[in-house]
Each structure stands twice: as structure tokens, then as C-alpha cells.
Amino acid sequence: MFDRVRFEFRPYARRFKRPLQTHHGEWAVRQGVILRLEGADRVSWGEIVPIEWFGSESCLDALRFCQALPGEITHAQIQQIPASLPACRFGFESAWEGLVLPPPNSVPQLSISMLLPTGAEALHAPQLFTASSGSTFKWKIGVAVIQDELELFEELISLLPNQAHLRLDANGGLTWQQACQWLQLCDGYGIELIEQPLPPTQLDQMLKLSQRYSTPLALDESVTTLEQLQTCYHQGWRGLFVIKAPLAGSPVQLRHFCQTHQLDIVWSSVFETAIARRYIENYLIAALPSSNRATGFGVEHWFDDGWEQRSPEQIWQRLEPSNS
Ligand SMILES: [Mg+2]
The missing domain is CATH 3.30.390.10 (Enolase-like, N-terminal domain)
Structure with missing residues (x-):
């Protein structure tokens, strides 16, 4: 053309x-x-x-x-x-x-997950008190001392709106033992998922964790690029994949791989503007079977x-x- x-x-x-x-x-x-x-x-x-x-x-x-x-x-x-x-x-x-x-021709209607401030500030996030029931929130963990975080987590749970979904993101910052502690607690609360509990080098351990606990695990830092995503898939990962399309490389090849293999995907933000986000919504997400998972695009409130x-x-x- x-x-x-x-x-x-x-x-x-x-x-x-x-x-x-x-x-x-x-x-x-x-x-x-x-x-x-x-x-x-x-x-x-x-x-x-x-x-x-x-x-x-x-x-x-x-x-x-x-x-x-x-x-x-x-x-x-x-x-x-x-x-x-x-x-x-x-x-x-x-x-x-x-x-x-x-x-x-049609723009997908997506529910979004709202990123809460890290640490105790999350307990005062206005979104907690204004969101409708069934909303999805995300909270970073692996940032402070684990005992403190576990306590905050239980407080946070008590503040969530009805039927809210909570996902946690460790950014690869937990040890095996800490991941077990978190997962044990999360299993009791029906947490939607934990992103990247262990560092990307520990795929085998994350496979083990995914078999040992019922809370779904999502790879994120492990699958930044399409090449890494393909490697983890071929090494047997069938849990969730967090996809940050702007970091993944060729979006055409990404779309093709996602269409060919039925991946459980959480589309996630890298704090891009609406330019990249609309492309992802209209040309990547819309090209795949629809999913009920909230996307991680709820980050508008981080800018003014x-x-x-x-x-x-x-x-x-x-x-x-x-x-x-
Ligand atoms: Mg993440």
C-alpha cells in the first residue's frame, strides 16, 4: 500500500x-x-x-x-x-x-483493574470507597517487611467493596518462603491472582507454587518480550500471562501467537498514553476471544x-x- x-x-x-x-x-x-x-x-x-x-x-x-x-x-x-x-x-x-x-469496527468494552498506592496509603485510596461492586484492584507487595504487609493486606481486604477482585503484584520480589506465606493467606481469601511472586530466573519454582496453591499465578517480568513469553509457554507454563504489549516487540507476531495458543491473558499498562492503549484495545484485544479478566489499564488517576x-x-x- x-x-x-x-x-x-x-x-x-x-x-x-x-x-x-x-x-x-x-x-x-x-x-x-x-x-x-x-x-x-x-x-x-x-x-x-x-x-x-x-x-x-x-x-x-x-x-x-x-x-x-x-x-x-x-x-x-x-x-x-x-x-x-x-x-x-x-x-x-x-x-x-x-x-x-x-x-x-467495534471497540471492546473492557473492565479495568485500578492500581492502588503501595503500602498503607492503599487503605485511604478514594477508589476503594467510590468503586462499584465487582471492581478489580491491584496492590503491590514485596516492598516492605512481610509481616507488616500481611497485616495491611488483611485490613485492605476488609475495606474492599462487595465482590471486588484483588490482585497482588510482587514484581518478582518474594523469596520461596515468603511466596508460600502469601499464597497460603491468599487461598483463604479467594484472591484473583498474584503477579510474578519470584524472580524471572525461577520459573521452575513458580511452576511448583502454581501446583501447590489454588490462587492463580501470573507471569509478568518473566514474559516481557514475546520471545520470553514463547519460552515460558514451551516450558509448560499454563497459568496467566501478563502482557505489556508496548514492551513485547512485534505486535503482529504477538497477536499471531496469542491467536494460535489459547493463553489466559491480563493486558497490562506501562503508563502509556491513549495512543498505545487504543491500538492495544482495538487491534490486539479485539482480535482475540473476549475474556472477563479486567485489564490493567486503570492508571489514569496517576496523572493529572x-x-x-x-x-x-x-x-x-x-x-x-x-x-x-
Ligand atoms: Mg506486574
Whole structure:
């Protein structure tokens, strides 16, 4: 359809309302790159949203990659983006699909899981008291002393709205013994799932945990890229997969793998803007059998910059071209 298209990019930095505490430390500013492709009379948008500590390239790597490209690019160039730049591959390939695929005919209606603040602050999160019954919440664990966390957890449970689902995310920060302690408690409460209890190097142990306890386990850090996801699948993992599509590499190959194997997927956010999120909803999630699992896209309340209400064009207009 297109041989080559015009290419421009603009970096962005969005400050979280308050820094996000994770097992990997504090995160204050979400940096990314907006891509703009233009072919014939069509414009399409893409977004590079790396998380280096999650195993993707850094934002600086992504920026350097964009700066080195000419002002016109081809599909073949996008196909040649190396595996070491999975967030770039996602950004460019999704933007390209936006140019060549027809607009989505139906937009999936998704329920979202709301990320609570880490630690005791979760107990005061307004979402707990305003959410409807049946809502899904997510809370980070593996951040403080386990005894304190277990106590907070029981308090948190008592505050949840009726029939709420709670998922926990350890970001790989538990030991085997701690994971057993958590899972024992979670089994009694019917917790929806625990994400990545152990580090990615311990797949065998996570397989054992999944057989020993009834709370479902989800791999997250273990399956950042599509290649890692395929490896874990082929090593026998049949639990849940958290997919952060913007970090996974080729979205076309990701869609194909998910269509071919019936994976239980939790689609998760990397604090991308609506540009990447709409692509994921309309071209990845909508292409798969529908699932009742809430997506992890409930992170709007972590920013108060008004971007959620802006069109891609409006976001673009507010950004400066990078000084290359
Ligand atoms: Mg996670």
C-alpha cells in the first residue's frame, strides 16, 4: 500500500501525581516518544514507552534510534528493528498498522483493574470507597517487611467493596518462603491472582507454587518480550500471562501467537498514553476471544495532566521536536 512514509517523532515526559513505589524503587516521571507516520493522505500515531528495569531498552536508547532514522521510512526498515529494541518495534509496527489496516469496527468494552498506592496509603485510596461492586484492584507487595504487609493486606481486604477482585503484584520480589506465606493467606481469601511472586530466573519454582496453591499465578517480568513469553509457554507454563504489549516487540507476531495458543491473558499498562492503549484495545484485544479478566489499564488517576482527554494531534502539538 505504501512504499515509504513520512516519519516524525517527539519525546515526552509526564510526571506522576506522586512517584510510584515498586520493588525496583521510586518512579517519578514517565518518559516516552510519540511517533507520527504520514502516507498519502493518512496520518497514524505510534508510541514508544519503554521500561528499562522491566527488560526493554531505555528511553534514551529509543530516542537515539529515532534520531538516527531518516525522515522517510519503509515497512522493511520497521521489520528490521532489532530484538534489543522491543519498545521501538512495538511503536513503529503499531503505527504502521494504523496506516494500513481499516479502522476498528467495534471497540471492546473492557473492565479495568485500578492500581492502588503501595503500602498503607492503599487503605485511604478514594477508589476503594467510590468503586462499584465487582471492581478489580491491584496492590503491590514485596516492598516492605512481610509481616507488616500481611497485616495491611488483611485490613485492605476488609475495606474492599462487595465482590471486588484483588490482585497482588510482587514484581518478582518474594523469596520461596515468603511466596508460600502469601499464597497460603491468599487461598483463604479467594484472591484473583498474584503477579510474578519470584524472580524471572525461577520459573521452575513458580511452576511448583502454581501446583501447590489454588490462587492463580501470573507471569509478568518473566514474559516481557514475546520471545520470553514463547519460552515460558514451551516450558509448560499454563497459568496467566501478563502482557505489556508496548514492551513485547512485534505486535503482529504477538497477536499471531496469542491467536494460535489459547493463553489466559491480563493486558497490562506501562503508563502509556491513549495512543498505545487504543491500538492495544482495538487491534490486539479485539482480535482475540473476549475474556472477563479486567485489564490493567486503570492508571489514569496517576496523572493529572489532562492528556487522557486530548487527541493524538493535540498531544503532538504540545510537544517539542527533539534536538537531534
Ligand atoms: Mg506486574
